[in-house]
Amino acid sequence: MSENGEKKEKDLKKEAKELFKVFYEKTKDFQKATAQTIKEMSDKTFKGVQPSKEKVKEITEGIVEGIQETRKQMGDKLETVLKTLQDLTAKATAGVMDILSGVIEGVEEATEKERSEECLRYIKERRSVTFFDPQKEVSEDTVREIINIATLTPSSYNLQPWEVIVVKDKETKKKLKEVCNNQQKVEDASVDLVVIANLRAAEEHVDKILDSWTELGYISPDQRENLRKQILEEWKSPEKKKRKAIRDTAMFAMSIMIVARHFGLETHPLEGFDEQRLKKLLGIGKDRIVVLIISMGYKDPQKELPPRAYRYKFEEFGRLI
Ligand SMILES: Cc1cc2nc3c(=O)[nH]c(=O)nc-3n(C[C@H](O)[C@H](O)[C@H](O)COP(=O)(O)O)c2cc1C
Structure with a gap:
């Protein structure tokens, strides 16, 4: 040739x-x-x-x-x-x-x-990956995309009672590790997502959601006020609102972990943290509950996770009626 x-x-x-x-x-x-x-x-x-x-x-x-x-x-x-x-x-x-x-x-x-x-x-x-490669960063755009896709998670009355603080800054990650019982993965992960349930979600989000429902014809304009009252009523009891906010936010967190896999990323959910110290560190208010932290990044290729531990089967925990 x-x-x-x-x-x-x-x-x-x-x-x-x-x-x-x-x-x-x-x-x-x-x-x-x-x-x-x-x-x-x-x-x-x-x-x-x-x-x-x-x-x-x-x-x-x-x-x-x-x-x-x-x-x-x-x-x-x-x-x-x-x-x-x-x-x-x-x-x-x-x-x-x-x-x-x-x-x-x-x-x-x-x-x-x-x-x-x-x-x-x-x-x-998906596994709870304990070893992240501290050198490999996840781009901010990717984190944004993952979170925005995860917002498609269902929530009661579509109130979306979740908030997220993405910790990328190295110094803050170090401090975050300390309030997370010194779990090294928190510092090694490229980002840590602090997933928060907003106890004021009903009052803060109800109008936007009802506007959208009215506009799209889910409800008629004259149903709006009654529904608004009903939603706020359901969110009055401290115990009920806590349950609602945490339930929806936990599902949102799971979506984040699944979507992250699509982008070739690994995650690790964590509840091992001192909530009061964490709230102080990140300036999170009293009307918020930190549901969990998701460490996210690329797995350290030199290390191997042990096989997945025992999972109960439907036959052991379920009933078909
Ligand atoms: C809400 C929640 C909190 C968790 N907190 C911690 C934690 O603080 N530290 C930790 O090492 N693992 C934590 N884990 C990870 C679990 O131990 C892990 O998901 C479980 O052993 C199953 O392993 P797999 O995710 O690899 O299937 C947590 C998991 C969940 C869902």
């Missing part, structure tokens, strides 16, 4: 790789990014001309590299997609258009399978 030809081939591969990453970033969807990359690359490169198998191979190899690089941030996600692409490019003996549509079909099937298994995997693979 001529020097020029080689350069051109490399460029094609590089271009497909970069394009894949751009599309992936936009859609956060391997299937779409792959299909879009193939389409754009073939529109641009072949312009109605029957492409050579080599060129198609270059493009698909570029996409494979793009996936491999993206995958580094995503754990071992989409193993099957990669395999489909690799198999098809390796066996590129069919007509070129057959290869392209085969790749897309394969990717679609594999992605669908991945997607349907994804949530189960996040739940099954």
